[in-house]
Amino acid sequence: GAVVSQHPSRVICKSGTSVKIECRSLDFQATTMFWYRQFPKQSLMLMATSNEGSKATYEQGVEKDKFLINHASLTLSTLTVTSAHPEDSSFYICSAAPLAGSTDTQYFGPGTRLTVL
Amino acid sequence: SQKIEQNSEALNIQEGKTATLTCNYTNYSPAYLQWYRQDPGRGPVFLLLIRENEKEKRKERLKVTFDTTLKQSLFHITASQPADSATYLCALGERDDKIIFGKGTRLHILP
Secondary structure: OOOEEEEOOEEEEOOOOOEEEEEEEOOOOEEEEEEEEEOOOOOEEEEEEEEOOOOOEEOOOOOOOOEEEEEEEOOEEEEEEOOOOHHHOEEEEEEEEEOOOOOOOOEEOOOEEEEEO | OOEEEEOOOOEEEEOOOOEEEEEEEEOOOOOEEEEEEEOOOOOOEEEEEEEOOOOEEEEOOEEEEEEOOOOEEEEEEOOOOHHHOEEEEEEEEOOOOOEEEOOOEEEEEEO
16 A cells, blocks of 8 residues: 555656646645755755645745645646756655655655656 | 765675665755655655654664664665665765655665
8 A cells, every 4th residue: 555656757858848746645745745846966956845725835945936746636746847947957856745654754766767868 | 065975886685684774864954855766767665764853763674774864764674685686876865855866876675
């Protein structure tokens, strides 16, 4: 149980285009989902926290107009990287916290490798 | 400044021995601490959580200790196996539910 999927697993796009990444909790409802990015050999950096039906809370330094997050249902959150540039190339990982539990339990997705040419 | 430090160098351990990984933190007062395993190109997989009022937690071959005075957690894998080779991340959970990750330690179990 407690499976989180991400789609796509890899995406290559041209500079200036937008890319949408989906995060789904497959067998549980997630009141809260988190989006992280990870650079090679670096720790995961929290980008934003999204709660179903409300606006995401972004961490300091993360541009909310560039990284659009939508948490439309208890099983789906999307991250859209708008007008992507090569510096946005990174590994993006989502996690989901079960509805019934507290946020000290997070289940991570497999990640999405974004490469912007 | 706030820091989470894990062994930056890769750790090479002979199969069958106990691997011990360290996580030290500065200027945090975590409510709990977690350890994750991450394989290349994959998301982290949760292993263990230990709360501030707990000294030790065990799960099968894994053991975690948490010393809030030393501001340190140790993660042990006993009877290590080559399949245990991965990067291990520690993460601090703050009282506002924010989790902060360390950079991880790469562990190699040598057959």
